[in-house]
Amino acid sequence: MRFKNICIYLLVIILVYVIAACTNIKTETIHVWETLELTFQAKKENTNPYRDVEMWVNLTGPENFNRRIRGFWDGGNMFKVRVTGIYPGTWYWESASNKSDRGLNNQRGTFTTIEWTEEEKLKNPVRRGFIEPTVNGRAWQYKDGTPFYMLADTWWAAATWRYPYKGGKLPDDYILDSTNFCFEGGIQRLKSYGFNSIGLITSHPHWSDDGPATIRDDDGILIRSGKAIHNNLNMTMHSVNGHRAFEFPGKSVGKNNICPDYDRLNPEYFKDLDKKMFYLNENGFIPYVEILRRDAGIAWEAYYDWPESYSRYINYIAARYSTINMIFSLLHGDTFGGTVKPEKWKEAFDHWYYYYTDTMGLPFTQPMVLMGGSSTYRNFGHITDCPWLEAHSVGNGPKNHGMLVNLEEAMKVEPHIPGYCNEPYYVGWPEVRINGINGEMPPKNSDRDNYFGRAYAYGSMMNGGLAGHIIGTGSRWPTGPGEGYSYAYPAFWETMNITFLKDQARFIPQFLMSENLKYRELMVSNEELPARKRAGFGPEILEGWSHMVKTPDNKLILIYFEQKAQKQIITNLAENIKYRASWFNPIDGKWIDFKGTYVQTDSDGTITLPDFPDGGRFAIQDWAAKLVLIDK
Numbered sequence: 001m002r003f004k005n006i007c008i009y010l011l012v013i014i015l016v017y018v019i020a021a022c023t024n025i026k027t028e029t030i031h032v033w034e035t036l037e038l039t040f041q042a043k044k045e046n047t048n049p050y051r052d053v054e055m056w057v058n059l060t061g062p063e064n065f066n067r068r069i070r071g072f073w074d075g076g077n078m079f080k081v082r083v084t085g086i087y088p089g090t091w092y093w094e095s096a097s098n099k100s101d102r103g104l105n106n107q108r109g110t111f112t113t114i115e116w117t118e119e120e121k122l123k124n125p126v127r128r129g130f131i132e133p134t135v136n137g138r139a140w141q142y143k144d145g146t147p148f149y150m151l152a153d154t155w156w157a158a159a160t161w162r163y164p165y166k167g168g169k170l171p172d173d174y175i176l177d178s179t180n181f182c183f184e185g186g187i188q189r190l191k192s193y194g195f196n197s198i199g200l201i202t203s204h205p206h207w208s209d210d211g212p213a214t215i216r217d218d219d220g221i222l223i224r225s226g227k228a229i230h231n232n233l234n235m236t237m238h239s240v241n242g243h244r245a246f247e248f249p250g251k252s253v254g255k256n257n258i259c260p261d262y263d264r265l266n267p268e269y270f271k272d273l274d275k276k277m278f279y280l281n282e283n284g285f286i287p288y289v290e291i292l293r294r295d296a297g298i299a300w301e302a303y304y305d306w307p308e309s310y311s312r313y314i315n316y317i318a319a320r321y322s323t324i325n326m327i328f329s330l331l332h333g334d335t336f337g338g339t340v341k342p343e344k345w346k347e348a349f350d351h352w353y354y355y356y357t358d359t360m361g362l363p364f365t366q367p368m369v370l371m372g373g374s375s376t377y378r379n380f381g382h383i384t385d386c387p388w389l390e391a392h393s394v395g396n397g398p399k400n401h402g403m404l405v406n407l408e409e410a411m412k413v414e415p416h417i418p419g420y421c422n423e424p425y426y427v428g429w430p431e432v433r434i435n436g437i438n439g440e441m442p443p444k445n446s447d448r449d450n451y452f453g454r455a456y457a458y459g460s461m462m463n464g465g466l467a468g469h470i471i472g473t474g475s476r477w478p479t480g481p482g483e484g485y486s487y488a489y490p491a492f493w494e495t496m497n498i499t500f501l502k503d504q505a506r507f508i509p510q511f512l513m514s515e516n517l518k519y520r521e522l523m524v525s526n527e528e529l530p531a532r533k534r535a536g537f538g539p540e541i542l543e544g545w546s547h548m549v550k551t552p553d554n555k556l557i558l559i560y561f562e563q564k565a566q567k568q569i570i571t572n573l574a575e576n577i578k579y580r581a582s583w584f585n586p587i588d589g590k591w592i593d594f595k596g597t598y599v600q601t602d603s604d605g606t607i608t609l610p611d612f613p614d615g616g617r618f619a620i621q622d623w624a625a626k627l628v629l630i631d632k
Helices: 002-023 118-123 183-192 267-282 294-303 308-320 342-356 376-380 401-411 447-461 499-504 507-512 516-521
Strands: 027-031 036-041 055-061 065-070 078-083 089-097 108-114 150-154 197-201 214-216 222-225 261-265 288-290 327-333 368-372 392-395 419-427 468-473 546-550 556-561 578-585 590-600 623-629
Touching: 036 089, 055 078, 065 078, 065 308, 078 089, 078 308, 150 419, 183 267, 197 468, 222 294, 261 294, 261 308, 294 308, 294 327, 294 342, 308 342, 327 342, 342 376, 368 376, 368 392, 376 392, 376 401, 392 401, 401 419, 401 447, 419 447, 447 468, 447 499, 447 507, 447 546, 447 556, 468 499, 516 556
Parallel strands: 027 108, 150 197, 150 468, 197 288, 288 327, 327 368, 392 419, 419 468
Antiparallel strands: 036 078, 055 065, 055 089, 089 108, 214 222, 546 556, 556 623, 578 590, 578 623
């Protein structure tokens, strides 16, 4: 009898293991917001797995979470799905695909997520959760409510060999110079400057050769309109291991060795990019991830199935980096010259949003944005027309006050969504044709050069850009290690010493958040500065204007004064109330109390501000000011 019982017991154990093996039940424990990578191997061959195979897992979990999480092809017969848990608890997944393939379908698993400790969150703020809008829609925050102001540098070519990844760990005696420059060294330097983000383009190296900046095929179709790196040539932009995002040859008339095949993707390139993306999160950075530079659009639309082909590529990037804490930009649309029109891009964005996300956006809710030329609002419309657009941006042009006016316009549209400015001016890049303001070309790292950087940063913030600022530096398509120096595009290890980047950028969020979370209520209020524009100072140059935001209850007022701005009057306040008032110097980050410390409204609810700290009615340098209501 005992022998019979033992046999039955062994049979049960064997049966449990057989059932588990057949259903592929797997379980693991991770932290919330941490990546769990699921790997699947197709049993059947596919001619073009990237184009033809769609696979996913259906993920359910706490708080009624129930989403389809898209997978991605990772070479050969391998497919992966990256998942995470955004709440603590137990999660369940089951795989499926558009193919009859037992290697991709009907596999199941569970995982458990646990919270990070407060000490662990202090070591890395990314552990506070993915970025989301504040309740009133005016700013960004981490999922746990901690404020997030994006302070980014333009590393558009970060995916390429020009930012070499060395393996993640720097020696204790590391020196960032032409010999030792690497991706990790640059990130650590930016981190020490107070930055928490970089802007990068996932697949800017879409061409195959060194050559002229602009190339058309034999039918006149634009293949590229890139940025000349050295000697007026576009230099090769492969990854650190020599890979490009797409395969060759592509479709074109006479230039298929230069134009890639946008329907055949190279996973090896993205494996190189993976290392950099995860390194950013591991070091507290939230990358601003752009899908593609706009100059690829004309050939893509002309020779491939538009909008499906481009929306498929958006889906690939979204799937591959769905567990990265990031800002997800659907296009590097710095201008709409040399590309398809905004309406065509919108077709692709809509197709991705409605087909690949089921109108729900990214599965783990990272913000979806867009570099939309002079203004996302003017070129694409509001979130009511573009549900995939969760923040407004301006940038790149017009290189004058018009950029700030465009942002102010977008920030007054309801429902409110966050706003920011993207690459308005490139410090350290004295190239007047593109970068000059009103034809002015200040010397690299001069006071004037750094002033233009500050004027756009504070000016956009005071026109509603409470979500952040992407600073432009002249090394955005940088000189790489061992490559000949180009004055037009200075080396990264040189721009790291530009004063605005190194010493002044960190003061921007410090000023904005000096009254803690109250800044989230700030609204553009320039109409209550009747002397905002000094006579004789039009929109063409960044001088002579002032910009103001204040809370609806008038308890907090912030003002930025450009160089040569005049002293201001503030109207439409309550009568006979008192404010604690202080100047802020954006050059050195120091506060200076107003003479007497306080200012008071008159019987009309008006305040006349005193002369500037540098001695007169007109500012010599730029200044900022803060007024905080003293409760009775």
